[in-house]
Amino acid sequence: MATTNNFGIALRGWRERRSPLTGELESGADRRIPGLRREELARLSGLSVDYVVRLEQGRARNPSAQVVGALSRALRLDAEERDHLFRCARLTPPATGDVPRQVPPRVHRLVRQLGDAPVAVYAADWTLLSWNRMWTAVIGDPRAYGWDQGSLVAGMFRSPGGHRVDAIAAWPVRSWAGDEAEEESLVADLRVTALAHPDDARLSLLVDRLLGTSPRFARLWSNGTAGLHTGDRKTVEHPLVGDLTLDLDVLTVPGSDLRIVVYAPATDLDDTDKLTALRTSPRLKPPAPSPLFKERVEGLNPPSHPES
Template identity: 55%
Template sequence: MGETGAVTGSSAGNALGEALRGWRDRLSPLDVGLPVFGSRRASGLRREELSALAGLSVDYLVRLEQGRARNPSEQVVAALARALQLTAAERDHLHRLAHLPPPSSGVIDSHVPPSVQRLVARLGELPVAVFSADWTLVTWSPLWAALLGDPLGLPAAERNIVAAAFLGSLPVRRGSLTLEPALVADLRAATVRYPADRGLAELVRRCLAGSERFAELWRAGAVGEHTHDRKVVAHPAVGEVVLDCDVLTVPGADLKIVVYSAAAGSADAEKLDFLRVTGIAVG
């Protein structure tokens, strides 16, 4: 469904739909890493663009904007907040409009500030992803998906690097042994900061029960920090790609940005260029 025609059902009784439409209209396609070709009849993002960014159907987004759907789930609201690049205050307001309580301070906040989302969009030439405090994947660049597999093919609950490293639940490559203590240390610190987060507690329980290595590091009070590392990714289309891996933190937000890169002009950089152009992803 295109942008022609007025949004029906918009009235004082449709605060949720009006807010969504207003936030969509103010967001430039360039802010989310989308190209702009020719003239655009719609200001801001088109519905099709927002629905793709949020992982929702266009029909459901239309019903939300028209007021025919008024009670989206917490997962839908979180996805819309990220796709619309809302501030924390706007994110909380969206929750209230959807008759949901704003996220509690005692649980992990997966909200990505607009500045970080713009950064990810501008770094579209690199595989880059943002993770929450428990190392759950929150957002990523198209080249990340082409290199490591599209996370949209996985349930949100399974997009966790700690589970991938110790339980093998994700089709991603194991990191070096030096990474494992850092992941365990991160998770232990997160349990102190977010004692009320049930998802975090369940993740720790699963890893303790399913991984002897995790249990060993957990009992030993593993301490580690993330340093510059090199990763080897085996891709079915381009073969092995050797990449530098850096983990960046976000001041004021409990988020981690992981960036893969290769030296300009190297064979590995050429492989990334090929994946960027073709979009061939891991099968």
């Protein structure tokens, strides 16, 4: 059965879209196509015209990473387009630099649209970046967590022994899957991020430090498991409403490399009533401004980062 020529289709589409008005190419009224000629793309990417033709026609189906990279630069593809072209060639997209730790406006809009649910935004290395008021009401003020540099992973593996004795919130939160399964899932997720951002010094230091201080982390890291952490079910031992069982879902936004964590009541209607009680409680107030905060975002509260 014939296979779809995904790489050739993408390459031709982007070639015909690419404007020649960039300084390195001549343009004129006699051009029959608005984009690049095959000869021009070959010259810009350092390839032969015949090879470009064979790639577009699907007669050459295994371009190297160097070839795909050269074509991406010649076509001036953005990061998402470049990664798509690599995947069309059945290659792993190139690793990027530092883990993004800025929350773009569109993510803030998405968080606001989620309404009254407890929501927090994490970087791909599980550094807590921002949270809403309901997060504080349900899980407690993150400034009370005691996480090193706002890192969930660092907080989870604070205890050097075989059992996690420290809560990862302002009050106890139990995972239905158990501490071991939750830790393994987060370490597997962190491994994916470490491979995608091998040059991030902060992430490398975190992994090295945990390998030296936490036998639990070192054991889980050594098993090689990799995969995204997508969710869990937790019971919050809340000081005001008692036990509150919630489903935790991890959402991702294309192009942001962020983790948006949302808590929702489990099937028990009692959990919905308890969440509503917390939402309407007069104790639900925005945290007071702190000199440790570098910024404030309307409706969201960034974690504390000591000034350097």
